[in-house]
Each structure stands twice: as structure tokens, then as C-alpha cells.
Amino acid sequence: MLPFARVAIIGMGLIGSSLARAIRETMPTVRLTVSDGDPAVRARVVALDLADDVTENAGAAVVDAELVVLAVPVGAMAAIAAEIAGELAPGAIVSDVGSVKARVLADLGAALPGVEIVPGHPVAGTEKSGPDAGFASLFQDRWCILTPAVAGPASDRVAAFWTRLGARVELMDAAHHDRVLAVTSHLPHLIAYSIVGTASDLESVTRSEVIKYSAGGFRDFTRIAASDPVMWRDVFLNNKDAVLETLGRFTEDLVALQRAIRWGEGDTLEALFTRTRAIRRSIIDEGQDTEEPDFGRKH
Amino acid sequence: MLPFARVAIIGMGLIGSSLARAIRETMPTVRLTVSDGDPAVRARVVALDLADDVTENAGAAVVDAELVVLAVPVGAMAAIAAEIAGELAPGAIVSDVGSVKARVLADLGAALPGVEIVPGHPVAGTEKSGPDAGFASLFQDRWCILTPAVAGPASDRVAAFWTRLGARVELMDAAHHDRVLAVTSHLPHLIAYSIVGTASDLESVTRSEVIKYSAGGFRDFTRIAASDPVMWRDVFLNNKDAVLETLGRFTEDLVALQRAIRWGEGDTLEALFTRTRAIRRSIIDEGQDTEEPDFGRKH
Ligand SMILES: NC(=O)c1ccc[n+]([C@@H]2O[C@H](COP(=O)([O-])OP(=O)(O)OC[C@H]3O[C@@H](n4cnc5c(N)ncnc54)[C@H](OP(=O)(O)O)[C@@H]3O)[C@@H](O)[C@H]2O)c1
Ligand SMILES: NC(=O)c1ccc[n+]([C@@H]2O[C@H](COP(=O)([O-])OP(=O)(O)OC[C@H]3O[C@@H](n4cnc5c(N)ncnc54)[C@H](OP(=O)(O)O)[C@@H]3O)[C@@H](O)[C@H]2O)c1
Numbered sequence: 001m002l003p004f005a006r007v008a009i010i011g012m013g014l015i016g017s018s019l020a021r022a023i024r025e026t027m028p029t030v031r032l033t034v035s036d037g038d039p040a041v042r043a044r045v046v047a048l049d050l051a052d053d054v055t056e057n058a059g060a061a062v063v064d065a066e067l068v069v070l071a072v073p074v075g076a077m078a079a080i081a082a083e084i085a086g087e088l089a090p091g092a093i094v095s096d097v098g099s100v101k102a103r104v105l106a107d108l109g110a111a112l113p114g115v116e117i118v119p120g121h122p123v124a125g126t127e128k129s130g131p132d133a134g135f136a137s138l139f140q141d142r143w144c145i146l147t148p149a150v151a152g153p154a155s156d157r158v159a160a161f162w163t164r165l166g167a168r169v170e171l172m173d174a175a176h177h178d179r180v181l182a183v184t185s186h187l188p189h190l191i192a193y194s195i196v197g198t199a200s201d202l203e204s205v206t207r208s209e210v211i212k213y214s215a216g217g218f219r220d221f222t223r224i225a226a227s228d229p230v231m232w233r234d235v236f237l238n239n240k241d242a243v244l245e246t247l248g249r250f251t252e253d254l255v256a257l258q259r260a261i262r263w264g265e266g267d268t269l270e271a272l273f274t275r276t277r278a279i280r281r282s283i284i285d286e287g288q289d290t291e292e293p294d295f296g297r298k299h
Numbered sequence: 300m301l302p303f304a305r306v307a308i309i310g311m312g313l314i315g316s317s318l319a320r321a322i323r324e325t326m327p328t329v330r331l332t333v334s335d336g337d338p339a340v341r342a343r344v345v346a347l348d349l350a351d352d353v354t355e356n357a358g359a360a361v362v363d364a365e366l367v368v369l370a371v372p373v374g375a376m377a378a379i380a381a382e383i384a385g386e387l388a389p390g391a392i393v394s395d396v397g398s399v400k401a402r403v404l405a406d407l408g409a410a411l412p413g414v415e416i417v418p419g420h421p422v423a424g425t426e427k428s429g430p431d432a433g434f435a436s437l438f439q440d441r442w443c444i445l446t447p448a449v450a451g452p453a454s455d456r457v458a459a460f461w462t463r464l465g466a467r468v469e470l471m472d473a474a475h476h477d478r479v480l481a482v483t484s485h486l487p488h489l490i491a492y493s494i495v496g497t498a499s500d501l502e503s504v505t506r507s508e509v510i511k512y513s514a515g516g517f518r519d520f521t522r523i524a525a526s527d528p529v530m531w532r533d534v535f536l537n538n539k540d541a542v543l544e545t546l547g548r549f550t551e552d553l554v555a556l557q558r559a560i561r562w563g564e565g566d567t568l569e570a571l572f573t574r575t576r577a578i579r580r581s582i583i584d585e586g587q588d589t590e591e592p593d594f595g596r597k598h
Binding site: 127133143179184186187188190216223227230233249250254270276279286290296 | 423444478485486510514515517518546550556561585588596
């Protein structure tokens with residue numbers, strides 16, 4: 001049995017459109033209504049046949065949906081929730097895919113009193129944006145974290161939905177989610193944005209040199225630092241405490257490493273560099289990355 | 300005409316064995332002698348037919364070579380140079396592939412007085428090590444930087460050699476090379492090692508959570524942080540000044556970003572995140588990376 005027969009997605013960017021494609025592929029009989037404010041995006045949705053109906057306004061898209069998924073930047077969730085509040089069908093469940101959860105849980109709760117809210121975060125993505133960047137297999141074997149205030153029939157149904165899409169589901173406290181993701185996603189992005197900024201502002205090394213010789217490691221950081229600016233601005237504004245806490249830890253460790261370099265402590269360096277290999281091994285064993293060197297880039 | 304008819308490679312790890320494969324492919328008539336201290340590595344060299352002769356001692360490998368390439372960690376170059384000093388044929392050119400150049404230029408100069416020295420650094424690699432990790436196309440369309448004390452016929456021949464291997468060649472002052480690579484390679488590796496270390500030492504987030512949810516960005520850092528510990532220890536010990544200088548700049552910028560997050564300065568964040576996208580664009584345009592999202596990882 002389908003967990004939901006009628007689904008609405010608000011926002012047809014990378015994640016919204018991937019979700020639409022994955023639903024089409026795994027649950028083709030679901031009636032799918034989507035909305036997006038940008039006429040160019042709506043035209044692409046029609047051209048790519050990503051939904052049964054596409055609307056301009058979020059309110060119009062949700063009227064008979066059993067599940068509504070908000071796929072917009074974290075900072076835009078509250079306004080969208082306010083827009084759909086008066087239009088939701090009785091019993092509708094509202095979920096989202098935002099990268100920060102405590103704030104979204106609070107925002108949706110405030111805007112949608114009495115509505116079943118099951119915030120979600122598929123830990124999967126790329127550095128690209130928009131409806132053409134999406135693909136159906138994005139969530140395959142990735143984790144989707146659900147952070148409802150209380151677990152129950154509503155979160156069970158949303159869990160069943162993500163399982164059908166090929167994801168593995170985990171329930172977690174929203175605040176804990178935000179601490180975990182601060183480490184595995186938010187801090188890496190912050191560092192990548194920062195180092196790319198630093199590299200492009202030096203006087204002793206030109207920008208064209210940075211670009212030419214980027215294959216030594218830098219290019220990987222530029223890929224992450226090519227992610228959507230608004231999405232990431234909203235992540236940092238809305239997960240401030242956990243990001244600052246993790247960043248503080250990182251800075252301490254980096255200063256210790258700086259000291260080891262300054263004093264020529266080769267053993268300290270080698271010990272750390274050996275320890276980090278084990279983590280990589282575990283990530284490959286857990287199926288969260290491929291073993292191919294450099295991801296099989298053509299050299 | 301071949302730039303060199305007889306070549307010796309000392310060290311058959313990732314880079315040495317890739318070089319051997321590339322020579323076999325692009326200059327099959329070159330007589331290739333290699334050496335490696337590890338009997339298991341020598342056995343692999345024979346099994347994979349990577350060279351015409353393979354020796355245990357570096358001295359024995361170089362006796363009639365016109366070009367000798369040292370492909371060992373930067374900290375091992377001086378000892379190898381001392382080992383081969385009495386064995387070199389008259390007119391032999393000594394080069395290397397080390398990731399740091401000022402120290403190698405000084406070390407080789409001191410150990411090999413009167414010998415033509417043309418230090419080199421192919422800006423290409425992966426996180427893997429050893430003879431089985433090498434492949435012939437590693438240097439294709441990548442830059443190889445040569446840092447001789449003075450340019451002349453010897454550096455011209457080494458340049459012609461790398462061009463035959465498919466690389467693009469650039470001459471550079473050794474100290475400048477070390478500043479450029481501190482930015483495009485050494486700092487990124489340092490940061491990656493550091494963040495992976497931080498993430499595995501937290502109390503509030505378990506290591507298994509870090510591994511499970513690594514697809515949000517962290518896994519890319521773990522790949523870089525899986526690189527060879529000894530090679531990277533030697534890089535940081537031998538390019539201390541440039542690395543500490545660049546690290547200082549990075550830390551300053553990161554602190555500014557931390558402040559912007561603390562004070563909720565969304566515009567500052569968005570402006571930086573937008574600027575970094577342009578650098579990514581240029582790297583793809585320059586052919587130093589692929590445009591494929593996430594390098595076409597299977598999700
Ligand atoms: N990218 C990732 O790797 C990733 C991974 C997991 C979760 N997420 C989360 O998924 C959500 C969507 O991200 P995405 O990568 O799909 O972004 P995207 O490709 O940039 O798409 C963003 C979508 O949000 C809409 N939108 C932007 N600002 C809005 C506003 N103020 N009001 C209403 N709608 C607005 C856009 O509408 P228009 O078409 O009108 O611009 C577009 O449909 C975010 O919450 C993000 O944190 C992203
Ligand atoms: N990996 C990269 O991405 C990359 C890129 C550009 C340049 N480089 C440079 O290339 C050089 C080789 O790196 P690699 O990646 O090929 O490393 P690798 O795969 O780990 O191989 C290292 C080689 O050096 C030998 N070696 C290690 N310590 C030695 C010592 N104390 N005395 C003599 N030989 C020793 C090893 O011999 P055994 O077989 O006996 O262990 C092995 O042949 C380094 O200078 C590195 O900076 C690396």
C-alpha cells in the first residue's frame with residue numbers, strides 16, 4: 001500500500017525535483033502537485049513531466065495533499081508555512097527537506113498549530129541547483145533523518161515514504177540532528193567557502209596560479225564551495241550555535257597542528273595523518289562513498 | 300627524437316609507477332631501470348612489467364641513465380642523492396617529483412655538486428599509494444612545474460620529457476612554487492586532516508554518526524585525509540614557512556566568517572558564497588576538473 005496517494009512538493013530546485021523524479025519512478029500512481037514561484041522553473045517542470053499539476057502559489061498546490069513537502073531554503077520555511085496554513089486538507093502531514101531541523105520544527109509548529117509536522121532531512125545532495133540538476137537516484141542508499149517532536153503514526157508514514165524512495169530512515173531529536181550535521185556537513189562547507197575565499201585574495205600567489213594548480217587538492221574544496229549561496233547562508237544563520245561550537249573545536253585542533261608544524265614535530269603529524277585514514281575506510285565500508293581514487297576523475 | 304634514451308626511477312610508489320607506465324606508453328623504446336627498497340614492490344614491478352630492470356639499491360639503477368627521477372618522500376631525497384652520487388654517468392640529469400621544491404633543490408645541490416639538477420613536481424595525484432595505484436594517464440593535461448636554479452638545455456630536455464608524457468610544463472622559481480602549492484595543495488590537505496581529526500574526537504556526536512551522515516560534505520575531506528601520512532608529514536616539515544603563512548591568512552578569514560555567523564550577517568555570508576562559485580567555474584574552464592556534479596558519484 002502507498003504511504004500517501006496525493007503528495008505536494010513546494011519548491012522544485014535540486015531536492016524538490018529529485019524528490020518528484022524519485023516518486024514518479026518508485027510510486028508512479030501517486031498524484032503529484034508541485035509549486036514554484038519562478039515561471040521558468042514551472043516551464044521546466046512541465047517540459048520534463050515531473051508532476052501532474054504545477055502551480056504558482058504554494059497554497060493552491062496543497063489543497064488535497066495527504067503529504068506536503070517543503071523543499072525551499074531553511075529561511076523561507078516559515079513564510080511558506082504561513083501561506084499554506086489555511087489551505088491544508090484535514091489530516092495532512094507537513095514535512096520538509098531542510099538542512100537544519102530545530103529551527104524548522106519550531107517555525108512549522110508556530111505557523112501550523114494542530115497540524116502533524118514531521119521535519120525531514122535527506123542527507124544527500126550535490127553542488128548544483130535548480131530543476132535540471134535533480135535526479136531520481138539521489139536518495140538511494142542515503143540516510144533520511146526525521147525529527148518529529150514525537151514519533152507516532154505520522155512519522156511512521158513519512159518513514160515508509162522515504163523507504164519507498166530507496167533511502168534509509170533514522171529518527172532523531174532535532175537539536176541532536178543539528179549538532180551531527182554541523183560536523184558532517186555545515187563545518188565542511190564553511191571551511192571550503194573560507195579557503196576558496198582566502199586563496200583568491202592573496203597577493204603573493206595570483207588567482208590564475210590558484211586555478212592552474214588546483215588539482216593538488218584545492219579543486220575539491222571549490223566544488224563544495226560552488227553550492228547554492230542562499231541555501232547555505234540560511235543554514236549558517238539557522239544553526240548558529242552548533243556551527244560555532246564545532247568551529248571552535250576545529251580551530252583549537254588546527255592551532256595544535258600549526259604548533260606541531262612550527263616546532264617540526266613530525267611524529268605528531270604522522271600520527272594524526274594515520275588516524276584519519278581509518279575514518280575514510282569506515283565511510284567506504286558503510287557505503288557512503290566509493291573507493292575509486294579521486295572518484296574516477298579523468299586525469 | 301627522444302629527450303632521453305635511458306631513464307632511471309627511484310621509488311615505485313603511486314607517482315614512480317605512474318611515471319613508468321606513462322613512459323612505457325608514450326616512449327616505449329626508452330630503456331627503463333627502476334629501484335625500490337621493498338621486495339614486495341619489486342615483485343609487483345616485475346609482475347606488471349613496469350620496467351626493463353629493477354634493482355634493490357638506488358645506486359645500481361642509475362649507472363647508465365641519462366635522466367634519474369627520484370620519486371620518494373621529500374624527506375628521503377637527500378639520502379637517496381648521497382647514495383647515487385658516486386654512481387651517476389657523466390652528464391646525467393637528476394630530477395624528482397617531490398611536492399616541495401626549495402628544500403629539494405638545496406638538498407640535491409648539496410649532495411650532487413657539479414650535477415645538472417632539474418627539480419620537478421607533477422601537480423597530479425590521488426589519495427592512494429604504492430605501485431598498484433599508479434596509472435599511465437595520471438599526468439595527462441596536468442601541469443608539471445620545473446624549478447631549476449637556472450633554465451637551460453637540461454631543463455629544456457626535462458620539459459620535453461614531461462610534454463611527451465602528456466603534461467603541460469611551466470618553469471618557476473622554487474620558492475614561488477612552494478608558496479603556490481602551499482595554497483592549492485598543502486593547506487587543503489592540512490585542513491582536511493584537521494577536520495577529520497576533530498570530527499572523530501567529539502563527545503556530543505559519535506564516530507558512527509559522523510560516518511553515517513558523511514555524504515553531506517564530510518566524505519570529500521576524508522578522501523583527501525586518506526593520503527599517505529609519511530609523504531604529507533614530509534611536505535609540512537619541509538615547506539613550513541609558506542604553509543604557516545598561508546594558514547595564518549586562512550585563520551584570519553575564518554575568524555571573520557565566524558564573526559559574521561555570530562552576528563547574523565547574512566549579506567556577508569551570501570556575498571562570499573557567491574564569489575567562490577566563480578573560482579570553481581574557472582577551474583572547470585581551465586580543464587583542471589570535471590563539471591559532473593559530485594564527480595558522477597553513484598548516490
Ligand atoms: N543541495 C543540497 O545538497 C541539499 C541537501 C539536503 C537538503 N537540502 C535542503 O533542501 C532545500 C532546497 O535546497 P535545493 O538544493 O533544492 O535548492 P535549489 O535547487 O536552489 O532550489 C531552491 C528552491 O527553493 C525556492 N525558494 C528559494 N527561495 C525562496 C523563497 N524565499 N520563498 C519561496 N521559495 C523559495 C526556489 O524557488 P525558485 O525556483 O522560485 O527560485 C527553488 O524552488 C533547502 O532547505 C536545503 O537546505 C539541500
Ligand atoms: N601522491 C600524490 O598525490 C603526489 C603528487 C605529486 C607529487 N608527489 C610526490 O611524489 C613523491 C612520491 O609520492 P607517492 O605518492 O608516489 O608515494 P608512495 O606511493 O607512498 O611511494 C613512496 C615511494 O618512496 C619510497 N620511500 C619511502 N620512504 C623512503 C625512504 N626513507 N628512503 C627511500 N625510499 C623511500 C617508497 O619505497 P618502499 O616501496 O620501499 O616503501 C616508495 O617507493 C613524494 O615526494 C610526493 O611528495 C605525490
